[in-house]
Amino acid sequence: MTEKAVVLSSRTAKTKTGSILAGGAWAAAGPLMEVSSGGGSVGASALAAGVTAANGIWIYAGGIVGALLKGFPGGYIGIGGLAIVLAGRLIPQVAYYVYAYAKLFAEGKVSKDQKINVVVPTGNFGNILAAYYAKQMGLPINKLVCASNENKVLFDFFRTGTYDRKRDFILTTSPSMDILISSNLERLIYRLTGEDTQKCAELMQSLSEGGEYTITDEMKKGLADFYGNYCSEEETKETIHNVYKNSDYVIDPHTAVAAGVYKKYLKDTDDHTVTVIASTASPYKFTRSVMDAVADKVEEKDDFALADQLSAISGVKVPKAVEEIRTAPVLHDIVVDAPDMPDTVKKVLGIH
Numbered sequence: 001m002t003e004k005a006v007v008l009s010s011r012t013a014k015t016k017t018g019s020i021l022a023g024g025a026w027a028a029a030g031p032l033m034e035v036s037s038g039g040g041s042v043g044a045s046a047l048a049a050g051v052t053a054a055n056g057i058w059i060y061a062g063g064i065v066g067a068l069l070k071g072f073p074g075g076y077i078g079i080g081g082l083a084i085v086l087a088g089r090l091i092p093q094v095a096y097y098v099y100a101y102a103k104l105f106a107e108g109k110v111s112k113d114q115k116i117n118v119v120v121p122t123g124n125f126g127n128i129l130a131a132y133y134a135k136q137m138g139l140p141i142n143k144l145v146c147a148s149n150e151n152k153v154l155f156d157f158f159r160t161g162t163y164d165r166k167r168d169f170i171l172t173t174s175p176s177m178d179i180l181i182s183s184n185l186e187r188l189i190y191r192l193t194g195e196d197t198q199k200c201a202e203l204m205q206s207l208s209e210g211g212e213y214t215i216t217d218e219m220k221k222g223l224a225d226f227y228g229n230y231c232s233e234e235e236t237k238e239t240i241h242n243v244y245k246n247s248d249y250v251i252d253p254h255t256a257v258a259a260g261v262y263k264k265y266l267k268d269t270d271d272h273t274v275t276v277i278a279s280t281a282s283p284y285k286f287t288r289s290v291m292d293a294v295a296d297k298v299e300e301k302d303d304f305a306l307a308d309q310l311s312a313i314s315g316v317k318v319p320k321a322v323e324e325i326r327t328a329p330v331l332h333d334i335v336v337d338a339p340d341m342p343d344t345v346k347k348v349l350g351i352h
Helices: 058-069 087-106 126-136 153-160 185-192 197-210 217-225 233-247 253-269 283-294 303-314 320-327 338-349
Strands: 004-009 013-015 018-020 026-033 035-037 052-055 076-081 116-121 141-148 162-164 212-214 226-230 275-277 334-337
Touching: 052 338, 087 116, 087 126, 087 275, 116 126, 116 253, 126 141, 126 185, 141 153, 141 217, 141 253, 153 162, 153 226, 185 197, 185 217, 197 212, 217 226, 226 253, 233 253, 233 283, 253 275, 253 283, 283 303, 303 320, 334 338
Parallel strands: 004 076, 052 334, 116 141, 116 275, 141 226
Antiparallel strands: 004 026, 013 018, 013 035, 026 052, 162 212
């Protein structure tokens, strides 16, 4: 049995012996132990020591250590925790939309086989791809609305047919969508090419080497199921504020992007089909951004005070994972820059 492992995750993780809260990405190396990931992306096996946080854009940091996982010597196993690029994650996400439709039908909001629209906030194109697969499997979906933040590479793709990553990267309040290379879009491109692996590979090579690719007019016809748009940071904040003010309901920045784009979709199309808006995160993961949109004097409070205030105005208890972090001991405090992660992991493992 393998005695040591290397794990890469982009999530907050909680171990049996305490909590790990890491921004960017974290890598861990050491004896195998049981661990659970806050995002559900790392399963039963991970590590007891050597957890390292990385400064920098999480998808970039993840890429560095992900590449490192492929080159370890015998006696080690690499466990990839970047769930956003794993096909297995799409399977339960397909179920989201089947369940949502079943609920609408059970509540009498749609009749049998009546089509619905779906709005999904996305950066890596995974969740909305799952909705697309659900439609391909027969779920009555009319339009798939792709909602982007200011990193609007997907919006531009749907508008022009050209995917161009050569642009400034913008840090937003919806960080899970701060992506310029949407990994799961390749899976849609594969379908658009008629499942032509060679053509798909050529387009991906163009993206890798030249920073862009353009699909054919015939492939563009396959995008008819989609509508793309984006929300600015100001529009996102305004949406959080308005939803709370008008509906007494608190949403996170990612869900706000979806709600804001849906409003634009209605204006552009006047399509009032019954619509499901995918709410993809808890407001408690982005407490400061959320409270900044709905309350005053946010800068005077720490994150835990803001979590308490959010609980008071929303009527939703602070999640157990957040409560535990208040008093959890700090077990790991190593922070490095993303390019230094490979050397750090090797140092923990004693590899030279």
